[in-house]
Amino acid sequence: MSTAPTPEERDRSWSLLMSAAQSGDRRAYERLLREVTPFIRALVRRHCSNHADIEEMVQDTLLTVHRVRQTYDPRRPFSPWLAAIAARRSIDALRRRLRVSRHEAPEAGVYETFTDAAANNDLEAVRSAEEVGQLLQRLPARQRQALQALKLQELSLAEAAAASGQSVAALKVNAHRALKALRSLFAPRTP
Numbered sequence: 001m002s003t004a005p006t007p008e009e010r011d012r013s014w015s016l017l018m019s020a021a022q023s024g025d026r027r028a029y030e031r032l033l034r035e036v037t038p039f040i041r042a043l044v045r046r047h048c049s050n051h052a053d054i055e056e057m058v059q060d061t062l063l064t065v066h067r068v069r070q071t072y073d074p075r076r077p078f079s080p081w082l083a084a085i086a087a088r089r090s091i092d093a094l095r096r097r098l099r100v101s102r103h104e105a106p107e108a109g110v111y112e113t114f115t116d117a118a119a120n121n122d123l124e125a126v127r128s129a130e131e132v133g134q135l136l137q138r139l140p141a142r143q144r145q146a147l148q149a150l151k152l153q154e155l156s157l158a159e160a161a162a163a164s165g166q167s168v169a170a171l172k173v174n175a176h177r178a179l180k181a182l183r184s185l186f187a188p189r190t191p
Contacts, residue, residue, distance in 0.1 A: 044086055
């Protein structure tokens with residue numbers, strides 16, 4: 001009876017696979033991508049519960065890993081490197097959704113276009129964007145301002161600091177706390 005590898009063993013295995021992939025080993029790279037996909041899926045579920053959005057975030061993360069694979073340093077742990085990419089791609093997807101929802105107004109009755117109910121899922125996406133907006137309003141003002149400036153308006157740290165009157169360090173702390181608070185607010189929704 002074999003036991004599942006520990007997180008440390010799994011991380012070492014992934015690190016070796018990525019190192020081999022960086023050297024051109026296609027099979028190692030394919031195996032790595034197969035093995036990390038469930039891990040990525042679990043990570044992005046922390047940010048979102050909509051199945052279609054989760055799969056989009058997983059694919060976006062895998063594409064980013066492919067694009068930046070040469071930046072991975074095999075002397076460092078693999079999982080944190082991968083988790084950082086997954087978190088950034090998830091937040092970017094939520095930011096895009098919120099930005100789009102600000103410019104689109106839902107129109108009653110337009111969502112049902114197909115007789116199959118599963119095909120009419122746009123209403124769920126609009127609700128998700130509205131929910132993100134409501135959750136943002138629940139954050140303390142400084143945290144909300146930091147998150148909106150850095151993540152939604154995509155201002156640089158210097159621009160956001162000047163606009164908010166906060167120091168760069170305070171802005172970073174408030175943005176970090178805002179993201180942490182949003183994760184905890186989303187947590188009750190996830191299965």
